[in-house]
Amino acid sequence: MAAGRKGELVPRPSKKVEYDIRFASAGAKKGWRDLVATMRNPMADAWDFLTRTPTANTPTNYRLKGELGTVQRGGQSFERWQHKPTLKGSARIWFYLDDRTVFLEAVHTSHPYETK
Template sequence: MSEYEIVFGGVAAERGWRDLKATAKNALADAWDYLTVHPTQFDSSRCYQLKGNLATVVVDGKVLPVWQYKVTDGARLRYAVDEPNPKTKKQGRVILLEASPSHPNDTDPSKNFR
């Protein structure tokens, strides 16, 4: 059993996941394995926490950290992590906020004009 379950944060994230499944099935399976075991483990080449105004999001009244996982050179998963609670035996959740077959503009330095 994994320590984290993956849930969709919205219809757009679910649709993006389906699109990625159609175009990058093996890479998405690797992402699933990674996110259900250790979604907050930094990996400079694949997984990292976002910074600045993208670093957190409020889900169900809780402020959660936001991470991004590089599925392919272009495709990204953006997600929030609700940590497990061993005292209450509550499983952790990875809330998928965005699944995109292309690099999101707001984290692409060449397209970010802020």
Template sequence: MAGRGDEVPRPNPWHIRFADRRAAEGWGHLLAQAPENLDRAWVAITSDPRHVDSRQHPLRGALGEVKIGGESLEQWQYEATSGGRLWYAIDEEQRTLWITRAGTGHPKATDSRRGR
């Protein structure tokens, strides 16, 4: 039974984990640059990982899927700042969101002008 001073767990929890060290470092850079935006991103992706709007959407093409622990998972993006992005993979079975990329700069891999 919970009591005074205990942390209140989220009713419908999603766990967030870093897929690798680079993602963790990028998270740290975003946290230093835009902590309020990163907090909003956290709430948004853990509330509804598959919500689609101007900031949150699935990645397309080859970027739309990533392998983590041998499993193919769908990969999404959240635009935390005008250039800063979070990429995350959704593991529905484990209720885990894997941060696969985080950073303060716009990822070149999603630049629609690439290859022109």
């Protein structure tokens, strides 16, 4: 077994019951990066929530309604969820689940126009 380099980041192991998180778009990746740069602790909490309980209905996590309530990907229809990293902030994370994977579809740094 090769020795690790000094200062090398130790990856966090995931639990068997946790979900994977993946980007579903380049825009989601950019939005995630921007939010982490401006609100690191709430985004770490969002990561924990989305890997553990992404379908829990809370004041900051819920299914979107109406036309925004579903998303089409690869010929399949998925329920679209919204997560707010903070209760009073305007940032929003739109995601859907496919099996044990949370796909971040859009990460909005401010309140999305579609839900105003």
